[in-house]
Amino acid sequence: KQEVTQIPAALSVPEGENLVLNCSFTDSAIYNLQWFRQDPGKGLTSLLLIQSSQREQTSGRLNASLDKSSGRSTLYIAASQPGDSATYLCAAPNTGFQKLVFGTGTRLLVSP
Amino acid sequence: EAQVTQNPRYLITVTGKKLTVTCSQNMNHEYMSWYRQDPGLGLRQIYYSMNVEVTDKGDVPEGYKVSRKEKRNFPLILESPSPNQTSLYFCASSFLGSQGAVETQYFGPGTRLLVL
Numbered sequence: 001k002q003e004v005t006q007i008p009a010a011l012s013v014p015e016g017e018n019l020v021l022n023c024s025f026t027d028s029a030i031y032n033l034q035w036f037r038q039d040p041g042k043g044l045t046s047l048l049l050i051q052s053s054q055r056e057q058t059s060g061r062l063n064a065s066l067d068k069s070s071g072r073s074t075l076y077i078a079a080s081q082p083g084d085s086a087t088y089l090c091a092a093p094n095t096g097f098q099k100l101v102f103g104t105g106t107r108l109l110v111s112p
Numbered sequence: 113e114a115q116v117t118q119n120p121r122y123l124i125t126v127t128g129k130k131l132t133v134t135c136s137q138n139m140n141h142e143y144m145s146w147y148r149q150d151p152g153l154g155l156r157q158i159y160y161s162m163n164v165e166v167t168d169k170g171d172v173p174e175g176y177k178v179s180r181k182e183k184r185n186f187p188l189i190l191e192s193p194s195p196n197q198t199s200l201y202f203c204a205s206s207f208l209g210s211q212g213a214v215e216t217q218y219f220g221p222g223t224r225l226l227v228l
Contacts, residue, residue, distance in 0.1 A: 019143065022123045031209070032213065032214075032215070033207075033210060034216065034217065036217075036219075041222070041224075042221065042222065043116075043202055043219040043220055043222050044204075044217075044219040045219070045221075046216045046217060046218065049215065049216045054162035080116075083181075089154075089155070093213060093214060093216075096167075096212075097211060097212060097213035097214060098143075098160065098162065098212060098213070098214060098219065099157055099160060099170060099214075100145075100157065101172075101212055102147075102154050102155040102156075104152070104153075104154040104155065105155065
């Protein structure tokens with residue numbers, strides 16, 4: 001059964017810092033892995049999807065990497081801004097790829 | 113605009129009173145899913161649907177029903193709500209890639225339900 005873990009649970013940084021969020025998954029036979037952002041009381045917004053054949057994916061200041069063999073993915077945020085403050089979740093599919101299993105998220109606070 | 117809509121956004125009800133939360137997407141996605149989000153437990157899948165008339169249980173299906181009669185709609189039904197179903201509910205949709213895998217998921221804005 002797929003299990004997804006995110007560390008740390010919370011992170012506070014000053015504006016301008018580069019930071020890394022971590023995601024671990026137990027079943028490495030994944031088809032893809034997704035990163036989402038959630039603002040308080042709001043729905044989830046997809047940030048990046050990495051296919052199993054890719055090692056990384058980039059969108060603006062965000063870069064996500066995937067290492068299937070070690071069961072890890074990282075989300076790198078460059079030059080963080082207060083507007084990046086949110087909860088970031090990763091999700092990996094279970095065996096059969098038809099169900100997504102979510103981590104409990106990393107709550108990020110970027111201070112001006 | 114591509115979107116997933118849910119109604120209602122907020123709902124207060126009493127134990128045992130049947131309710132339906134609607135979900136609709138305009139992206140022609142095959143896959144639709146319902147999640148609930150609770151503090152400390154994260155997002156957990158309730159039910160999902162691979163296409164019209166094809167539904168399956170997620171991790172926490174007890175007390176819920178779904179139907180998929182049209183591709184765009186995927187309502188969540190609580191036949192007899194109980195206080196432990198108080199939660200934040202999300203509907204999501206996506207295309208299916210090769211091997212039937214879930215691709216990028218698009219989420220609705222959420223429905224906050226309180227069962228007294």
